[in-house]
Amino acid sequence: MDSKTASLAEALATALPAGSITDAEVSLPAFHGKLRYLHTPPKPRDPLFSPPPGHEPEKTRLSSHFLTFSIDISDAVGGSLPVGSSLEVQEEGVLGIAIELLVYTTRYLTTLFVSKADTTGYIPNHPPSRTKAVCSASIKWLVEQEQQRHPHRKVVVSLFARAQSQYLFPGSAEHRNKHVLDDRQLIRWWARVLDPLLDIASDRDGTSEIDGYVTIPGYDNQELKSYLPRTKHSHGRQWKSGHPLAELAETRGVSAAAPPRSLLPRFPDDPKARFMQDLDDEVGLAGDAPVTVSPSKRKSGRWNNVGDLARFWEAMEFRQECSSGRVVGFLWIVVSPASDSKDGGQLTDSTKDDIPSLEQGSTRTLADAPDIMISAPASQLHHSLSDLRDTTPTPSQSVSASPTKKRKRKPLTGPIIPRQPRLKGGSSSLTATSTDLNGMLNSIRGDGLLITQEGYDRAMQTLLHLDFANLHIAARSTTKWVNEVASVCGLASDWGVTVVGRAMVASPESKASAASNGGSSGGAINDLGGMVRKKKRKGVDNMPAVNVLSARKKPKTVEA
Structure with missing residues (x-):
């Protein structure tokens, strides 16, 4: 893997098409749009896995990542805006794709959970799929970022596929051009989205081991094969039916014979997490649950009637989310470094993940504003941290020598400057403040805004209260x-990054030519269907389509 990965905008540009040919053989220009990317710094949170009996919970940090992709109004499906629409609405375009990822970090494991993904239906549905390219490229880029930061740590991509008409764009289900997949189609689609991750380049120490897993409660291994992509990957990487939970437990230093609740992660809005909570309540393992069993059984950390992972997945089949004709698929991609050592000392220092190392770039973040982390030169950050260390009392210094007398405040003088009004439901300084914030969009992860968790939650809540039912309403939303996020971060202008596709798309003529020539010499399947000709029988063209009696042989007549 390269010492420095490309930015997110460059990764999307490489994945999106430079042009395409429609069914009417009309050449389309390169696909372009605007990327808007938000992410939060890692902060401590509750452990993703329940600790085994007698063990301490794993120290876990969580960072949220949310990216959207919008296109111009003139390129959107569904007509044009009414005459007289404001220029500002036309300039911002219309949101087309959004995806949210949650990154959980422990000492030995990094888990990327695909929380939500949705479309509005306003992006033209020309092959290749833009939605698939954006989702696949963004997930792959984030995995490579984590590999670069922690080359000896295992990275896991996890998601569950459950079909719904809308996730992130309210009202978008009313748009007739939005293509909503059913349960089975959605599982196959996500498998194709994650499939390129099996081709991630090797790391500096050798070839990474990468495997994909699919589990559908109620389906056996033979039935799961129809959901697995059949792409041939290098180094023997492939999809498997099942799950990697036992392997991940070994990476975490937990025995595979531990209680199942210690082997299963608890993601937000996860069907299996809700089932785990119900099982915890039955035996009184939940923190606020009444004691219904003996203390010794509670101490064992085991559920009733669900003693191992196999039994857990069997019981999941009868849950409401996985029964009554519904299908839920659980997918994983496990990226194991070649030197799979448990060198996870990155979390021994509590400030390591909050303040990234200075070797990773020329700019680093300072929490100067409440809802955006402003970039500052690394040298300035180094001096500021040194000053903080110098002012900290050492053990040899006497803390009691400091004066206990309160310092007398100086009387305030000068003009009275009124404060800005407080926004409902947010911090009093969300609309922020200093003119130094304008234009400072550099971030440690590329083209996004490093924002606090409060600002991130505000941006998500704003999106979930908008409407995308038609093009005019969607453009206004x-x-x-965009303006709300800019206001939260104290920005005066749009913070989107323009992305122009660069991936070459083969025309139908070139595909047909390649198929007729048997494809490339790299192992394409030879199609002999166009070379086989059937022999014509003599006189077939002159034979009537229907049997005629005159064509029969006349019987012999007998003379008297």
């Missing part, structure tokens, strides 16, 4: 969301 897009402008409102």
Whole structure:
């Protein structure tokens, strides 16, 4: 893997098409749009895995990542805006794709959970799929970022596929051009989205081991094969039916014979997490649950009637989310470094993940504003941290020598400057403040805004209260969301990054030519269907289509 990965905008540009040919053989220009990317710094949170009996919970940090992709109004499906629409609405375009990822970090394991993904239906549905390219490229880029930061740590991509008409764009289900997949189609689609991750380049120490897993409660291994992509990957990487939970437990230093609740992660809005909570309540393992069993059984950390992972997945089949004709698929991609050593000392220092190391780039973040982390030169940050260390009392210094007498405040003088009004439901300084914030969009992870968790939650809540039912309403909602995030971060202008596709797309003529020539010499399947000709029988063209009696042989007549 390269010492420095490309930015997110460059990764999307490489994945998106430079042009395409429609069914009417009309050449389309390169696909372009605007990327808007938000992410939060890692902060401590509750452990993703329940600790085994007698063990301490794993120290876990969580960072949230949310990216959207919008296109111009003129390129959107569904007509044009009414005459007289404001120029501002037209300039912001309309949101088309959004995806949210949650990154959980422990000492030995990094887990990327695909929380939500949704579309509005306003992006033209020309092959290749833009939605698939954006989702696949963004997940792959984030995995490579984590590999670069922690080359000896195992990285896991996890998601569950459950079909719904809308996740992130309210009202988008009313748009007739939005293509909503059913349960089975959605599982296959996500498998194709994650499939390129099996081709991630080797790391500096050798070839990474990468495997994909699919589990559907109620399906056996033979039935799961129809959901697995059949792409041939290098180094023997492939998809498997099942799950990697036992392997991940070994990476975490937990025995595979531990209680199942210690082997299963608890993601937000996760069907299996809700089932785990119900099982915890039955035996009184939940923190606020009444004691219904003996203390010794509670101490064992085991559920009733669910003693191992196999039994857990069997019981999941009868849950409401996985029964009554519904299908839920659980997918994993496990990226194991070649030197799979448990060198996870990155979390021994509590400030390591909050303040990234200075060797990772020329700019680093300072929490100067409440809802955006402003970039500062690394040298300035180094001096500021040194000053903080110098002012900290050492053990040899006497803390009691400091004066206990309160310092007398100086009387305030000068003009009285009124404060800005407080926004409902947010911090009093969300609309922020200093003119130094304008234009400072450099972030440690590329083209995004490093924002606090409060600002991130505010941006998500704003999006979930908008409407995307038709193009005019969706364009107004897009402008409102972009301006709201800019206001939260104290920015005066749009913070989107323009992305122009560069991936070459083969025309139908070239595909047909490649198929007729048997494809490339790299192992393409030879199609002999166009070379086989059937022999014609003599006189077939002159034979009537229907049997005629005159064509029969006349019987012989007998003379008297």
